[in-house]
Amino acid sequence: MEMPVPNADLIARKAQIVAALAKVLPAGGVISDIAETRAYECDALTAYRCAPLAVVLPTSTAEVSAVLRICHDMGVPVVPRGSGTSLAGGALPTADCVLLGVMRMNEVLETDYDNRFIRVQTGRTNLSVTGAVEQENFFYAPDPSSQLACAIAGNIAMNSGGAHCLKYGVTTNNLLGVTLVMMDGTITEVGGAHLDAGGLDLLGLICGSEGQLGVVTEATLRILRKPEGARPVLMGFDSNEVAGACVSDIIKAGLLPVAIEFMDRPCIEACEAFAHAGYPMCEALLIVEVEGAPAEIDEQLALILDIARRHNPVELREAKDADEAGRIWLGRKSAFGAMGQINDYMCLDGTIPVSALPYVLKRIGEFSKQYGLGVGNVFHAGDGNMHPLILFDANKPGDLELCEAMGADILRLCVEVGGCLTGEHGVGIEKRDLMVDQFAPDDLEAQMAVKDVFDPKWLLNPAKVFPLAASESRRLVALAAE
Template identity: 65%
Template sequence: MTELIAFLEPDQAVIGRRPAIIADLARLLPESCLISDARELMPFDTDAFVSYRRMPLAVVLPETTAQVAAVLKYCNDNAIPVVPRGAGTSLSGGAIPQEDAVVIGVSRMNRILEVDYPNRAARVQAGVTNISISQAVDADGFFYAPDPSSQLACTIGGNIGMNSGGAHCLKYGVTTNNLMGVRMVMFDGSIVDIGGKALDSAGYDLLGLICGSEGQLGIVTEATVRLIAKPEGARPVLFGFESSVAAGACVTDIIGAGIIPVAIEFMDKPAIEICEAFAHAGYPMDVEALLIVEVEGSDAEMDAMLERIIAIARTHGVKTIRESQSATEAALIWKGRKSAFGATGRIADYICMDGTVPLGQLSYVLGKTSEIVARYGLRVANVFHAGDGNMHPLILFDANDPEESLKAEMAGNDILKLCVDAGGCLTGEHGVGIEKRDLMRHQYSDADLAQQMRVRAAFDPKWILNPSKVFPLDGRNGGQEGHQSALADAERMAAGTAAAGRTAA
């Protein structure tokens, strides 16, 4: 099959040393933490961006930070690429390995280490699933806010790598706004603690830099995250419109009127049909577009807010308004939305785009998206976070048809360029991965990318960490100085100040 996206050429010398490398890894961590059998490696050959697959050299699933550090140091010393992995739910190929790489998966580091209500913080290992944090503190009236659709499976480590968002980040922000600290293993195996339970940290904002760095700056093994008091109640309301344009304009007016609900989700007709067939959420079938608007608080608060939202919706000719009357009904409404990707996967193969556009451009970009996809003779379903302009067109295709697969990818690229040209960006919450890597120059100049790569090189001088991702494969020599100064530091520390380098308490 033709592949649009290239990987780095695997280093045959590394592949040739495979038996020795596996033997070395076996000395670094318990047998149960090492996977080298070809059949057992297969589940790790891709993530949720399933069009691309590569078998890794080996997979390790460490149980401690020290084991992660030992493996990373070994790989750096021997110039073996490393691909960090959470649950493998990346939609952009962020966790797809390569033939000469060792996958370091954090899924076995899945304990909640500390819950601290007075300071509203939880300290967890990186392999903890997103939802399990909220579940652990639910009975005490708290939750962890970012809620990606994959929250049942995805790990907090992966969330940090991709700066994950979710439906409710309109009010509560994305991962970077809810992350307070990390313990991270650096390229040379040294362990650093950044941030903690204080609201802000000293020096340069390394935490902000690490969040969304797609496993290229180090491997996070622990995180301290913000807990928030649960609202008294939450009420999603369905609004059905005669057209996508009317729904889009309604979103702009709600925000423009100074009302920030917890979430505003958008679904077009194809998405409504797909989700309803799967979840039986009771979505109206006689409308062209649907908004799920969620408000929260006490009944009086929700009534007051909804009254204003409904008044705005009426000015856009809203056809159906349905308030959830019970927690069960509310859960059902969300089930439909959150299963959108899974439900789509039942009827066709799809790729999901993630461009974000300024709110005023929503209707324009929606219209153009339909035109682009139609031009390639394909279908599209739109289901996305409208309140913050984060679009998710799902391009449907048949993966068994190589030509159609290629068309889907090309349509996706055209849509992302459209988002950038409309003043937006390539990816709002899924990350660049391999998927959007070659489009980076559409958004950034060479000077912009060179600056990012120089920073990257300060963390990973040999470019061993997730090397095929994020930055276009050509023109990567911008970070030479970074390589040298990082290597010099590493050598200095290795030469006797190793203890000083390990700042972990």
Template identity: 80%
Template sequence: MEMPRVDPFVLSKKAQLVSRLLDVLPADAVIHDAQETIAYECDALTAYKCPPLAAVLPRSTAEVSAVLAICHAMGVPVVPRGSGTSLAGGALPTADSVILGVARLTEVLEVDYADRFIHVQTGRTNLSVTGAVEADGFFYAPDPSSQLACAIAGNIAMNSGGAHCLKYGVTTNNLLGVTLVQMDGTVVEIGGAHMDAGGLDLLGVICGSEGQLGVVTEATLRILPKPEGARPVLIAFDDNEVAGACVADIIKAGVLPVAIEFMDRPVIRATEAFAGAGYPDVEALLIVEVEGSPAEIEEQLAVIERIARTHDPVELRRSNSEDESARIWLGRKSAFGAMGQINDYMCLDGTIPVSELPRVLGGIRELSHRYGLDVGNVFHAGDGNMHPLILFDANKPGDLERCEEMGAEILKLCVEVGGCLTGEHGVGVEKRDLMGYQFNADDMEAQMRVKDVFDPAWLLNPAKVFPLDTTAERRA
């Protein structure tokens, strides 16, 4: 990706900008020294890097509004940033932009157990939202793998999911309201603690909009009472596609497990070497977890096991204790770390209709042969959100490019079977150039016209999501 160089004009504009930012923020909230802005040069997609002009760390909606009004008046692009855990470059700066970090917006503003919501500032991390209510027996359902670090702001921007989202839905299904600051500094309230969003459902369009429409500073989130108990069963198969067919049958039968996780042989082997969870050495395994009272757990597992048996599993291992449950989950939870130990990998994030799992797994195997790159599959299978890991050697010239090309082919396959380019990581810079593959010109124009409304000067989170030449065209 090409980045503009910092020229003298930009420097003088920068001095002016910093001075105006310091009018509305304390000195420790404005980072402009080049030695320090480098901390914001990338997110978790570290292949792309570019330090911003400056970074600001406001502590309130009012401060965010003041910052945006200044940038708007000066025509300075703004890149909102949660915790910077994006795998798609969603928080990557451009050289002429200000990073607006919400990391200091961490307050819990209200907890209401009767109406089951929590009202927080969006810099708060995902896990610490649950942390604020778990002593009272409640939790916040969406649980991305990065939940220890990732901010609610980023969860909302990417509409994040997680292992538990099969049963409880993704962020958009657990988000009741937001405070949104528009690029010109205008603050609007959208949704609330009641059923349904009031007026046009702008809440839906904001969730998953990748910082293109405004900065979300506060959120009202649904919290749920913790279930009585949970129990996983591990089901092993000697064929990927058969495991995929089993997932489709479980979903079709209408049982609603909390999670259906899928791992294939490359991931199982790496995981065993790393964590020694005692998994069988097979082509594919599923971890299916159900929740509820002992009777409900018993009943759901019986249905799942009956369906699994029609697919000739190699092994069917039901957990009978907390210990056994922990061992079954140990491997899955170590999977990404284990893969990282032995390989460089690129983690994709496409969604497909669940019935297409066998076909897509077959297609990925073929692509793997054609490109000569191994693929590990470990993903949330129940909702069709795939995360193929393409393994490559970062030190081998051409390997990354081949890997990126193959990744694009896999995502095109997802779109082809009726799926979508991204489940929860977002489009960011990573999949920007694939958008035209999913959307035709009319579809894309409809989306860009909504962006026009919220951000007419196209200053918010530039060079992402929409094709690269769009920003210049729309600004003109």
């Protein structure tokens, strides 16, 4: 992936910029030593690295505002960062940017069980939001796989999902309000403890805007009462088509499981070798989880198993207790680690209409042969969010490029069958140049017009989301105005 040529003038003015930032932050709030800024040189898309000009770690909304005002006035690009777990390069710095990390802002500001919300600073990790309310049997629903580490700030930036969004929705469906700091330092509240916007739905626009419209420092999140219980069932099938048809029949029958996870043979084999979960060796495996009181779970599972039996499963396994439930999930939850044992991998997250599943899996198999790279598929089948893991060897010259080319072919295929490039990871730099495959120039222009309104100088995370060629004139005009 290409990044814009850094602005040499800004790099030359580093000392002046750092001095201005140090004035508005507490001691230790600015990092400018190259040995230390290198700790922030990448996110979870580790193939791409670049140390920023400086790192700032503010501790309050007021400090974020002061930092942004300085950067705005001095024309310095700002790359916001939560915990740096983006798989799309959303928090990848440029050499001329100030990296703004919100991780020191991780307090719970308010919990309100009567009105069912929690207000937190956005450096707080996803899992620790649930941790703050679980003593009252509440939880925060979006559960991305990285939930132990990922920050709410990044969840909002990427509109993160998770395994349970079939029932509970993604971040945008669970976000009630934010404190937004705009690039010029203006602080404003959007939404709050009430539902829906009184005017245009700006909250819906901000969520998923990849840190390009403003920096979100506080968030009001919807919390839900935990269900009485949950139980998974595992099903094995001898073809992807049959597993896909089973998913469709479950949904058509009016059942709404909280999760329907799908794994194909390469992934099952890798997980089995790694985690020894006792999975059956078959072409496709589904894990379906339902929630409720014990009797409700029994009733739903009985209906689901009836449907599954009509598709001649090679295996049907019910969890009789928490231990067995844990074993059913064990392999799935270790899928990424298992694939990582085999080789380096790239994880895609294109989304497809569920009906296109068998065709897409067949074509991915063909790409795998054509490129000579292994691929395992594990994904959220209920909502069509694929996660092909392409295996490659980072130490072998040319392998990363080959892997990226194959990834691009898979994502184009997702678009071709009526899907999209990314279901929950975001565009970042990774899918930036494929945006032209999903959107016409006018579609992209409309999105860039939104950024013009929020950030006229294009200083916030400017080299992301849009193909560099499409955003170039805007980035250069902003630069020339300096």
